Amino acid sequence: MAAPYPHDHTALVARLRAAGCVYAEDEAELLTAAAGSPRELAALTDRRVAGEPLEHLLGWAEFCGRRIAVDPGVFVPRARTGLLVEAAVSVAGPAPAVVDLCCGSGAISVALADRLAPRWLAAVDVDPAAVACARRNLAGRDATVVQGDLFDPLPPDRRGRLDVVVANAPYVPTPAVALMPAEARLHEAAVALDGGADGLAVLRRVAAGAVDWLRPGGHLVVEVSDRQAEALCTAMTGLGLLPTVLHAEEWDATGVLARRPE
Template sequence: MASDLFPHDHAALVARLRAAGCVYAEDEAALLTAATDSPQALTALTDRRVAGEPLEHLLGWAEFCGRRVAVDPGVFVPRARTALLVEAAASVAGPTPALVDLCCGSGAISVALIDRLAPRWLAAVDVDPAAVACARRNLAGRDVTVVQGDLYDPLPPDWRGRLDVVVANAPYVPTPAVALMPAEARLHEASVALDGGSDGLAVLRRVAAGAVDWLRPGGHLVVEVSAGQAEALCEAMTGLGLLPTVLRAEEWEATGVLARRPGA
């Protein structure tokens, strides 16, 4: 049942959010209050948050790498830990790179990278039409190609073997573990953005296999993965002829793999 919450009753709002399991209840209360213009609107948003909808979907945006990125309902919410991919990609991109952001979701990685680099070509790809629409909105007015399709399939053939960086926040949750995820992810984000197959690495193996063809010699692949999966992913990459290195950022509790295609 909805509670009669008023903007000035901050303590009651915080208490309700905390009781619902919101770890950052104080911050969420402030954001929900700022996003509404009436007690009724605040109550409605709070009811939806308590019912498990992601805060970012309610607000319409998420903070990522110091930027506000629009996030539409059903679209994967960018996590703070994915900043590791931005840092790693920027560190190896070189001047005027050609980059591809696979499984781009809202386009958050592309938004962060285009602000830091001067790419001669940048494309963002996702198989989910809702994500593609969201990414196009976030990247409107920028020189970025946003396309729908399965990994490398929609890319122009003339970029094969010429990419400097492929970055991918591909799904890596093992299928049996998806049911154990928090409801706000499991019920409100597209399953295609979460489910990585039986061991969580099905999509990442395909990303790595494609990178062998699409990267230039000396180009780099950057992906996110769980700490427990990193070794198996590195073995798969090594078997493809890539040279992988595990990345770790304690401040974000993030793990990734940076793999180089051998050559000049």
């Protein structure tokens, strides 16, 4: 049975805080703005207290200063992934050919489309719900969104010609998925979270594919945890890539930027 609906802002904030919402004041304002009526606000509050991600309730997430539509079940873009955008922009060069793997909502592609004006941009995800969401977010931009496994659905004539490959691939070790917050574990697709036994299974495949799909001098940019970065760099070096670990304290983010040698 749903808890009694709080009829004032202070009570709403208190209820959200009691449910473990760290930014209860901000969430209360966002939920209130999103609701069309007191009844709808009550329903949204009940769902948030029950553990649904705020972004799924609002229908959007803020990423790199943009509102990105986020459908139920689709991976919610995190602020820390802004590190990948900044890294990609720093190495892309003029009018680059860019691929965004494991694109989820398409948040990275939206940011890169706006900042780089790529000559060719493709976003790829294996999850049909994510692909549908990314297509909505990228509508009106010159970008292709395709469903498939990593590089598989890309046109063969792009092999060896990409300037930048960006991938926010899953990197949570399988045993750790069960320890994630319920709002991620229960409401985001498992395929967007589970990175295999050590968390690097998908990222190793991304790196191996990038060797063939990047042009000489092109770059791969991926997100990873701090404790996994060294092992990923070792794997990349073994494939012939030249990796560098990236850190952004303001986002508590870690990534790896790897160049294919000339």
